Amino acid sequence: MRYLLLISSLIIQLGCTSAYRNLQHTTGDPNNLQRFKPVITTALYKIDVNVIGKYLSGLLLLKTMPDSSLRMVFSNEMGFKFFDFEFAPGGRFKVNYIISKMNKKPVIKTLRKDFELVLMQSLDPSTAYILKDSSLLYYVFPRSNGFYYYITNPAGDELVRMERSSKRKPVVEAIMKDYHDGIPDTIGITHKTFHFTIGLKKIVR
């Protein structure tokens, strides 16, 4: 009985422990992160989506509009449009179009947060701070229900990965690499709590 209690309390403690508990505060300028923000006028990506055993592919067009909003249109290869999202300055978001099968609040919310993380459109450096461990820097941006972590090498010139986390652990991990003229060639988004991945590869038109 005593062992059972001990094991139970250990499990509870481990479960409640933050994955970021060993990080220490360090000084630095959160604005340094701007160098990794995708600078998009227009970009076309091949997109692959795997969600709970289902596979969906197509094209994702990103375009910055004259009003500075970023439009994101996902269609399949034959031109059937799935959604048209708008990310406006100040964190505003609008669904211009979505097919009825995808028109569900959790779907839209998840996609919005995933792309907000990688597009870095609505980050507020005034609330951000920097943490470190022995090998990496963590640029932390508090959000309403958790944090966005942008994790770089100690010099801050290589983006190792991005994480969207709850209060204690990462729920989404993302990478962005091979930048050309400010636009990443490869973007990958992986959910940690259920099987959902998004892969983007830039198309040379």
Next chain:
Amino acid sequence: MHKLLLIGLFISGGISLKAQYTGYAPLTDLSKFKELFSVEAQKVTSIKSDFVQEKNLSMLSEKITSQGKFWFKKDSRVRMEYTKPFTYLMIINKDKVFVKDGQKQNTISTKSNKLFQQINKITVDCVQGTVLTNPDFSTRVFENKNAYLVELSPVSKNLKEFFKTIVVIVDKKDYSVTNIEMNENSGDNTIIHFVNKEMNTNLPDALFAIN
């Protein structure tokens, strides 16, 4: 007053019709066209063609152009292979659809997916000449010296969500499809142009094989 309204309606109807399809006049004898189209389409056993696809995003003032190769063989077999600027293969063989995207490949039974079945039927019906009898659409036909313009308006709620109209241009010379234009409610559209067509050549069945 009634007469005035009638004249107004007549004029506005005439204007909208002309504005909709410049250079085309409505076809008067639809049943004769249906009969001719069906007879001529029966003569087509296979089509080999290149295609250019344009996706026009009106609000974004953007056009996504892709191209590839197209094969059709009776009955109901279509192979579309996108080669630029990305690679993507789709084979329709009766009620099955095979998709290959990079290393990933997938076979879908259109019987279990009604929307896929309807979309699949559009492509096959257009090239096979049975588009006029597809109950998923109401049809209007226009013509000029060289071509027929077939306007398909979706009847089912499923398809109405995707398309406002589908416009198919048929060459009068050989009754083959030269253009398929899928118009969305938002003003966006996708146009597929078929070029370098070869009719009734021998196409191996292996092209359409789905394992």
